[in-house]
Amino acid sequence: MKNNVQISLLKIIEILTANSKHIIINLKHLQENYQRTGVKKIYGVRDINGNLIQPWLRTEYIDNSPYVRMGKFVFNRNTATINLLVKRQVKLVKSDDQTPILEVAGLLVNDLHTFNNYTIVSNGKINVPYLKIKISSKKTFDLIKExxxxxxxxxxxxxxxxxxxxxxxxxxxxxxxxxxLFDELAKIKVITSIINANLKGESDTFVESQIDELKTHYISPNVYLNFPKSNECQNHQQGLSDGSIAVQDIYHIDIGSQDILNLSKFYSANKFLDKMYRLYDKETGEIFLKPNWSMAWQDNIAVRYKFLSSRVKITKVDEFMKVIFDDFLGIENYGIVAAMLAKVGANSLGELLQDKYSGQIVSKEMMVTALTEAKTKLEQYAEKMYQEKISPLVFYIGVTGMLPEEMSAPAMTATELARKYPHLQFSKYEKTGQFFVVGDSVISIYVQPAYYSRQTDVSEQVVVEK
Structure with missing residues (x-):
């Protein structure tokens, strides 16, 4: 390798990503030299006595090669972290006798994958010092040979x-x-939360009995593996005492507005529905004490505002969410939901919502299909915004500890920021952070402790499964 190389890690990652089909990585070497950045997970759930109940199925890799295709590099959304996501094909077998599972719910399960996450950069520092790779293309080699x-x-x-x-x-x-950017991401978050609440237990492909069978075999309705997992260490204090886990400070970088500090301040869709609205039977007037979004579309159920006592404090988060909820429920027509759905190309849902508001009957099957399509497109749009606009900025701040030159702004404490923008709400850790007002946005930098498992065998590590 040449001395005084000036090319940055981010540029190398860009090249590796664009040419991943020409690169294979020595996964065995990576696993043998990898240091975890989170607490080790193992398959299974614990009973009330802490005993691990293992799944009745497990996975086996289809290939036994030490090499796999170069995976996908993914920026974390609010820390200076880059993960390498490696996809590997597996088969399902019974845990007791290794009998293969070939069909579930009428579906051949011969194309299942695990998704293993390896942290290349953690908290602004290199976590994997080098990779062992092979390159099949001379053109790709020339791009990174230095x-x-x-x-x-x-x-x-x-x-x-x-x-x-x-x-x-x-x-x-x-x-x-x-x-x-924050305003747009916040709208997507609230709308997506509503859609997720509507789709709970639903599928545009499978009927209920199939979903149950898939779940029994640890497969999601999207046909991803979804095994239950538990922390290997039952108790953090015990792990700290015996040295199996340790704790480190992680710098979090969030982007918010002058009214709402970050996206974590928003409620779940069902929680906000319960806080602000009443669902009741049109004929009997019966009020449902535990409303949820799956009830909101039933023909015999109507929605009205909930009477709030003077003790209930309405925040900027409430105001932001209420406008979108009113729009989605058809109580008002602000055009916010329709505009966002049109922007991401989810026109089918927008049209069905308008049909429903006008009194037309919309079948559940059509609504589930449209909701599923909208969910996918909204999430893809948000992910593109993060990977192209927000995550690189978060990464730069996390690595350098400062803003880019073009975003120069004085640092403020939580007290100073709250004095200027009294509507903001701060968590325990955010209160100790630094804040920068950049245009109409507020950038937050604060430290939060995180546990991680000390170096052990990671050959079977499965960090991410979709």
Missing amino acids: VLDSQEFDCHREYTLQLEVLPLVTNDVKYPNIDG
């Missing part, structure tokens, strides 16, 4: 890609204007 341990191309050779010597960021990158 950071490899050899300048000669050989498709059979294993190269060492040194990550720890690369600068994580460079100062020549220009970051986009963040004005208005």
